[in-house]
Amino acid sequence: MRVRHKPWASDFIAEHSQYAIANPEQYKGKWNEVFGNNNPIHIEVGTGKGQFLTGMSVQNPDINYIGIELFDSVIVTALQKVVDLELPNMKLLNVNAKDLAEYFDENEIDRVYLNFSDPWPKPRHSKRRLTFKSFLALYEKILVKGGEIHFKTDNQGLFEFSLISFSEYGLQLKFLSLDLHNSDFEGNIMTEYEEKFSEKGQRIYRVEAKYMN
Template sequence: MRLRNKPWAKDKIAQYPQYIVPNPEEYKGKWHEAFASDQPLHIEVGTGKGRFITEMAKAHPEINYIGIELFDSVIVAALDRLIEAELPNLKLLNVNAKDLAKFFAKNDVQRVYLNFSDPWPKKRHEKRRLTYKDFLKLYEEIMTDGGEIHFKTDNQGLFEYSLMSFSAYGLLLKFISLDLHNSDFEGNIMTEYEEKFSEKGNRIYRCEVKYQH
């Protein structure tokens, strides 16, 4: 079933401007004002129902987090988690990642998380993949020099494509696991999709890459 934006979700989102920022362009270059703290900022692009970003914010109060999700009918589930957890270091944006440069300036962000991004397997949809070169350029435009992308997926085709895309862009590979759940990687936080796919027996791939300037 295709997820669409829903009026009931819009109404709910409008009630919580302290959690789902209604005017993110106003914080471009000054996100510390939105958080009232100058901590590093990590964002998750395609946050879905928000389990990963909420648990990360609980585990790392010294980092500020923003979860970015296109569909309001999905982000309301992340909003419910945030209302429950009342975390001062987490905010959500109901926007399209292709507009990231409208909301973030160079040096605003230290790290981008991509978890179980939609694979868009058809070649003609390559530009929609969140690891396509145009997105890598966009992340570079909003990150500090040496900023990192942490990426995980169960989709072997998307993982292989992304490794090639990272390499072609000149990103430095810092970490790779071809079977995350059978590795000694510590501190993994499961996303909703990760739980679903690993219960089916799918292998989880993970890598960390770094911009070199």
């Protein structure tokens, strides 16, 4: 993804530390205290500009949401939405997903969302895909028993790779759709990428993968 540098992003993030949490490692095992309740916590890895997660936060006030995004110049747009909506059940972390276990304790997270993750099409980059087995092990570490990954993409190659990766890891696949927008799935909230790709006529693939132990 091409990322446009925004020199003001770091200041805006620092000014809104009630939503964009600095030094998140200090809250490992204590995210319920941060939200002030014991509601389930769902994270989105690669939140981008935040349309999906802010939509989910509005739709489901009894679930807490945390968006994980690598680039400050991207997450700042998500933060703007959270600030405008004054969402009490959403936080943002400007961190790399490879370090998730530094920020979340075992059994602390109830669900992981992966939406339109970077496909990394070259075979030599397959380890970077967010559905590679090392990432599945990382999610398993922080998820509750029976926790789930909900995955959407427009990229057929990444979808096929991910289905194999989930299956080989022993995850149970549910509600597999090869054309989400022409399926009976209800309550879909579109991401920015989903809007862009579906406007071009591309199909959207979706699956839920559940850890079995």
